[in-house]
Amino acid sequence: MTYSTPLPWPPDADAAAARFLTRHYGSARADLDVDFCATPRASVVTGLLALCLQQTDGRNIDAATLWEWGVAARLQGLLAIAHATTGPITTAVATCNHADCGERIELELALENFALTAGESINWRTPLQQQASIRLPTGSDQLAWYAHSRDRRGVDAAWLARRLIMRLDATVPAAGWQLPAAWLAPLGAALDSADPLTALNITAHCPACDAQFEVEVDLEYLLLEDLRRQQRTLLDDIHQIAGSYHWSEADILALPSWRRAGYLSRIHAQSRAHS
Ligand SMILES: [Zn+2]
Numbered sequence: 670m671t672y673s674t675p676l677p678w679p680p681d682a683d684a685a686a687a688r689f690l691t692r693h694y695g696s697a698r699a700d701l702d703v704d705f706c707a708t709p710r711a712s713v714v715t716g717l718l719a720l721c722l723q724q725t726d727g728r729n730i731d732a733a734t735l736w737e738w739g740v741a742a743r744l745q746g747l748l749a750i751a752h753a754t755t756g757p758i759t760t761a762v763a764t765c766n767h768a769d770c771g772e773r774i775e776l777e778l779a780l781e782n783f784a785l786t787a788g789e790s791i792n793w794r795t796p797l798q799q800q801a802s803i804r805l806p807t808g809s810d811q812l813a814w815y816a817h818s819r820d821r822r823g824v825d826a827a828w829l830a831r832r833l834i835m836r837l838d839a840t841v842p843a844a845g846w847q848l849p850a851a852w853l854a855p856l857g858a859a860l861d862s863a864d865p866l867t868a869l870n871i872t873a874h875c876p877a878c879d880a881q882f883e884v885e886v887d888l889e890y891l892l893l894e895d896l897r898r899q900q901r902t903l904l905d906d907i908h909q910i911a912g913s914y915h916w917s918e919a920d921i922l923a924l925p926s927w928r929r930a931g932y933l934s935r936i937h938a939q940s941r942a943h944s
Pocket of ligand 1 (some may be wrong): 733765766767769770772875876877879880
């Protein structure tokens with residue numbers, strides 16, 4: 670049971686422009702079941718998306734569908750959930766890399782600025798001047814790559830890249846065709862520019878030494894950490910309310926958050942009065 674109204678993504682979209690809706694994470698019993706330590710990380714993302722996202726007509730989106738979403742679209746889903754749950758800003762921490770500085774810098778990132786539409790494939794010119802049609806990776810690709818890398822005990826970027834090549838000069842490559850090693854770096858760069866958020870680079874300015882430098886930001890990780898903190902806070906709140914009122918976990922979760930906050934402030938006032 671949830672009390673919050675689902676919100677559109679992008680956040681300022683009207684009903685016609687919204688790509689999907691999301692509810693606030695931390696308002697349903699199942700939200701406590703999310704194991705943020707589960708591997709691979711893509712499975713945590715699929716779990717969260719399946720819990721919170723809805724089609725614009727209010728239908729839920731099942732996990733099988735979400736696995737087939739592109740990695741970039743899945744990140745859009747996570748941005749939507751974090752925006753609806755922990756607010757419009759996430760904070761990345763960077764260390765100034767300028768000589769002898771080492772200043773700790775907090776970068777405030779507005780989630781709304783990351784709302785974008787991702788494609789499903791790109792055209793790419795190979796070093797042999799062939800026209801290649803490349804699929805952008807999906808959640809399923811991440812899952813398969815994780816299993817493959819685990820079996821080989823090492824990351825095998827060529828294996829993933831080969832999997833994404835659909836056609837070379839309009840011909841499907843033969844089953845045994847191997848990706849030339851020299852293609853990996855330029856293909857990786859082409860994939861990164863098609864999905865600028867998954868490997869995000871931000872220019873930071875250091876207030877201590879005035880240096881400017883590039884910071885690699887793992888947006889997915891930051892958003893998952895924000896939601897993990899939300900789950901921790903929720904557990905703390907349930908623990909405190911259950912300790913005072915002896916209500917069940919389900920009953921406490923069914924309270925709208927403003928009422929939970931009301932009981933918590935009374936518990937805190939009481940414990941202050943007794944100390
Ligand atoms: Zn500095």
